[in-house]
Amino acid sequence: MTCSPPAAPGPPEPPEDAAVTTETVTEPVSTPRERRGWYFYDWAASAYNTTVTTVFLGPYLTSIAEKAAGCAEEGQTCADLHPLGIPVAPGSFFAYALSLSVFAQVLVLPIVGAYADRSWHKKRLLAWLTAFGAGTTLAMLFVTGDRYLLGGALLVVSNILFGAAETVYYSYLPQISDPDERDAVSSRGWAIGYLGGGLLLLFNVIAVLAGDSLGWSTAEIARWSIVSAGAWWAVFAVYAIRPLRDRPPVETSRSRSVFYAFNQLGRTLRELGSLRLTLFFLIAYLVYNDGIQTVITxxxxxxxxxxxxxxxxxxxxxxxxxxxxxxxxxxxxAVARRIGAWKAVLASLVLWAVVLVAAYFVPARAPLQFVALGAAIGLVLGGSQALSRSLFSQLIPAGKEAEYYGIYQISDRGTSWLGPLLFGLAYQLTDSYRISIVSLIVFFVVGFFLLLAVPMRRAILAAGNEPPRLL
Structure with missing residues (x-):
């Protein structure tokens, strides 16, 4: 309401009007309450990423697929499933469904971002995407027996909505922090997200450990754990979204329809082609993050x-x-504050490659070695993702945060598709999960050298932004 007057009375030339609006949008003003809300959304949404795609849904949906193929018991030979007439090994079904969900995101997320950037009600959009995403997660309560197709469909829909909500959520980062504090703000949000996801997982771990004594089957615990993630996401998101505030868009349009957003996506992609260094960073990120997300998932x-x-x-x-x-x-x-975020991410990619080589040599039925491997993953996991998010925020033209994060989000936090596809194909061709896991090292090696080739300071200036003191 009070945002309309600055745009209308401005000088008639569009550049002057745009300058007034840009100053309003990129102004690094946010209250502590709004920042806490932004951090807390990661607390709410990380439950989906942790409990659903990382821990329970993969093994649970694989067991449902094996039951549908008639090989639920160990030692039985599995026949291929034929969803839509396509032969699929039961052990590959979850990976293929995950890949399909991300392939759909390639089309959906940038359009959602283009719409969000021109909307005066981005907060409301985030709320609706969250509500539908949490609702489809709750619907996994009905994935029982041999209903592997229902489980696959709900995975595809919920993962698309999760990615769309994260796109809108990420776009707040440049609006609530200035360049020099963005690494710290992003890292803090990511860290709080891991606490939230970890706390729900702790409750589910207690259920797993108590299951035998209470007469609960592992499958039932897994199903209800998946459902609990939808409830957690929905309930805590209410408190997280409430403190966020809408900001006037830099560009407004007479049409806010999805069709306009689709047309705007085409213009954004053409603009991204002119920002070659931003595009090059994005390619590097998509490569190495595919590897990270596949390992996690x-x-x-x-x-x-x-x-x-x-x-x-x-x-x-x-x-x-x-x-x-x-x-x-x-x-x-903290390392990024001393050496810069770019160098810190490069160091983390080296550690990821070491983790994959170690995973290949972990023997079967050796829980202690698996725990040591998990500890190494934990130390590099959150930081590499949080710093990548803040680095990319420096490369986005003002007022187009959600559009660019829509493209960025295609391969973020459990939504990669090349990695799961390679993993599934490697298993189908070799019948070895060890070959599948070590094949992912290519993403970290290629991603490292691509990121190393990006001149970050020049890339930030080319996007029209002020570089932070350290990179």
Missing amino acids: LSATYATEELKLEQTALVPTILMIQFLAFGGALLLG
Whole structure:
């Protein structure tokens, strides 16, 4: 209401009008209450990423697929499933469904971002995406028996909505922090997210450990744990979204329809082509983050199917990773304050490659070695993601945060598709999860050298932003 007058009375030339609006949008003014709300949304949404895609849904949906294929018992030979007439090994179904969800995000997320950047009600958009995403997660209560197709469909829809909500959420980062504090703000939000996701996982771990004595089956606990993530996401998001405030968009349009957003996406992609260094960073990120997300998402499947670990060993280990990632995010944020975020991310990619080589040599039924591997993952996990998010925020033209984060989000936090596709194909061709896991090292090696080739300071200036003191 009070935002309209500055735009209308301005000088008639569009550049002058745009300058007034840009100053309003990029002004680094936010209250402590708004920042706490922004941090707290990560607390709410991380439950989906941790409990659903990382821990429980992979093994649970694989067991449902194996039951549908008639090989639920160990030692039985599995026939291929034929969803839509396509032959799919039951062990690959979860990876393929995850890949499909992200392939759909390639189309959906940038359009959502383009719409959000021109909306006066971005906060309301975030609330609706959260409500529908949490609702489809709650609907996984009905994935029982041999309903693997229902489980796959709900995974696809909920993951698309999760990514869309995260796109809008990420776009607040440049609006609530200035360049020099952005690494710290992003790391703090990511760390709090790991605490939230870890706390719900702790409750689910207690249920897993108490399941035998109470007569609960592991499958039932897994199903209700998945449902609990939807409830957690919905309830805490209410308190997280409330303090956020809408800001006037830099560019407004007479049409706020999805069709206009689709047209705007085309203009954004053409603009991204002219910002070659931003595009190059994005390509580097998409490559190495595909590897990170695949390790996170399919680690539970690797542990249960190849390492033959029970849920009683697997879930506490992933819980430990969550809390170590909290410290790791803050630790790598502190390292970034000394050497710069770009160098800190490069160092983390080297550690990721070492972790994959170690994972290949972990013997079956060796929980202690798996725990040590999990500790290494936890220390590099949160920091590499948080600093990548803040680095990219420096490369976005003012007023187009959600659009660019829509493109960025395509391969973020459990939404990669090349990695799961490679993992699934490697397993189908070799029948070895060890080959599948070590094949992912290519993402970290290629991503390292691509990121190393980005001149970050020049890239930030080319996007029209002020570089931070250290990179």
